[in-house]
Amino acid sequence: MKGMSSIVKTIANISFPIITIYGLYIIAHGHLTPGGGFQGGAIVASGLALLAVAHGTSWVESKVKEHDLSMLESLGALGFIGLAFLGLIMGGAFFSNFLADTSMLFGAIPVDGAANINTGGTLPLMNFAVGLKVIAGLFAIVLVMAIATNKEED
Amino acid sequence: MIANIPYLAVAGLIIIGLYTLLFKKNLIKMVIGITILESGVNLFLITLGYRMGSVAPIFTGNADNPVMSYPVPQALTLTSIVIGVAVLALMLTLVIHIYRHHGSLHVSKLGGDDQ
């Protein structure tokens, strides 16, 4: 798609950081408030898609290559399955939450029934890994489809 | 009967999805039909976990936790929605390719070629 008028571009540039921060907030507080890796990742991916629509795929193609996105996605996926393997090594069973109640990183014990940012155990880490994967994955789909249908027109 | 209205809504969604799938000739409409069918099944999963007068299962730390709806169906629906997105992306990719080959989205292009 070719880019849109400059008004749309400036508005997109203004709103993109806000969308991204909101999405990252959803990812980071996945274990406290409703949301999590998938939902936050989808929000950030929609912000990126907004940029792709506003500025046109040629601009986006120059900025980010599909290869880097699939690398990011593989890293996110490896982080997620790495945490699961760590659970196997340290916690005795595949996917066990070995950080909970151990007062290491993110492992503080929730006091009087209320968890806070630091008590999620492996949950926040998994949220970050999945969030990264969903951002890279969904944006890769949007980008590849845009480039494919774009090639058709001109 | 009134208590089962949500399940009838689920039945309605699934029937609409199936109708679109079976009777529409355009490929994009078939994909839309599958998405409607999928949202019907998701709605059914969600309605299973509700308890009358319950709130979302978020703990706020005050001792008297109110009656909470079930967390498991909501987790299953999350998975089902992501699967729906994945399947939708793949189906649309294949529809784009079919359009490139045949120049039309009519389902007759898919005829089983038992030549």
Add this chain to the structure above:
Amino acid sequence: MMNQRNILAAAFLTIVAVFLVFSALFMHPFGEPTSQAMDQYIIDNTVEETGANNGVTSVVFDYRGFDTLGEATVLFTAVASVVMLFRRLKK
């Protein structure tokens, strides 16, 4: 419009419709789930075991974390498929 295929499809649709409506009527009433063994356990000790306020996230990432690994794989498969199907065929 009523050619042979459509009659077959209409018959299939009505059978499924009957199934669905009957299952809707025979299900337990909307607000009163019949058994709550698994969910009540999760609600009771989510915060202690997983340290998360959000019950759904504790189910998604800890109690049924393997489903979410499967789901992340589904998304990974979909992205790999879409990128593969839109590759340039000539080397």
Add this chain to the structure above:
Amino acid sequence: MNIVDMLLTHAPALTIAIPLLGAFLTPLISRVSEKGRNIFAIITVGITALFVFLMASEVLSNGPMTYVFGSTAATVQQSTVIRILFEVDALSIFMAIIGIILSFVAVVYSYAFMEKNTGLDKYYTLLLLMTTGMLGMMLTGDMFNFFVFLEITSIASAALVAFWTNKAKAVEAGFKYIVISTIGALFVLFAIALLYGQYDALNMAKIAQSLGISGFTFIDKIALVLLIAALAMKGGLAPMHMWLPDAYGRAPASISLLLVGATQASLYGLFRIVFTVYGDVISLPSISIGWILVLLGLITMLIGVIMAIIQTDFKRLIGYGAVAELGYMALAVGTGLTIVANADPNITLETAPFAMKAITGGLFHVINDALDIGLLFLVAGAVYYATKETSLNKLGGLARNMKYTTIFFIIGLLAVSGLPPFNGFASKLLIYESTYQLNPILSIVAILSSILLLAIFVKVLHSVFLGPALPKYETVREVPKSMLLAMAVIAGIIIVFGLFPQVIVTNLVEPAANALVNNSGYLQWLTGGF
């Protein structure tokens, strides 16, 4: 020493985690080196095969193995099952062995077969993901987990079916496959939701137990019907088999091989649900699920054979042959089911021994068919690799230049149509004997369709390999070594199974059949405490 024990206790999880880790690593490794990625894929599947055989020795010696994801503490609190549980009994390990053999051969085969194509890092990623999905379907003890792995297999195989996007037919076959798989999977999810609504449990053993306690309500009947319809559709049985020949015929040969495994995984899901989850409840109603399966099997067999006669495309013909073979499995297990799930008490397994023989024959035929049809697909792939042609009319006289491929085709041809020295005969003989005792017509039809299959494949042998040497194929050379190696592995297994069927039946197929029939072993960990 404790390393092996440690590996053994975590074997079910590692069987899924290692190919998954391999799939996630493949894009990174393929940036480094193309050759390295192919080798890496073969090594990953090899390691997974080690774990599968390690588990097989454990399960076949001392009973079902369970593995809880997430915590070592017993999760059977107040008889509810919270976390996801892998239950590996003799039947699931039997199917896992089939799956891992097929995927190992597919990876070795595609090393040379896919060389000239682009996009191979995604191809190998999806190949490993399909293996993971297949193994996950076979090992899991959780209904929703079964649905998730069913989806992974469907999406990965639909994309791989449409791998050659320059061919319109392949893309159409992929679209048909994904549409039908999604509808089937959604109805499976709907049935799981129905069962969850009833018993608030997602674990197969727990649902089986609560079904036994609270009996066979109307909602359970609907859930059973939906599950049977959806899984029969995914397993390629009669009324909804149209996608199978297209998908098998249009996919690359190594993917058709894996698709055979994926289809059989859905069939395994059908057997698991009918025999284990609904095991002790299903004998209540008078209508017998067994007869439905028998009729489905018969129709599938006839459709497969009749449609195979008129095919002119090599791989579609084998696809219809695969449909016919699926009919045999459904027929055999259905015959067993008519006895197992029979309402009146005086017809039981003891009074009708042929039921056990039918189920053993059916399960033995599952592995035999996977190998025979798989070998035929590999031969078709070799012919396509050498001549870039799959239509039977244009092929001819290839025997001169492609000796080994012809030999492998003859082995596959004789094995599929159930001739004595090969494995097809061993399982089909069991099926003929047992179905004869239920109703003579069944075994007559089975024998007739075997003969027809033989006739069809001899026609193919003549038109592709024998006959006059066509000028176009003078320069045809034999296929590379790695493809021949893959075919040799399968042909070797076929010959070994054919010559010593009793060895395989006693210590692999019989335990699987017993595990299928009485689900007390499956529920033992739940009732007998952890």
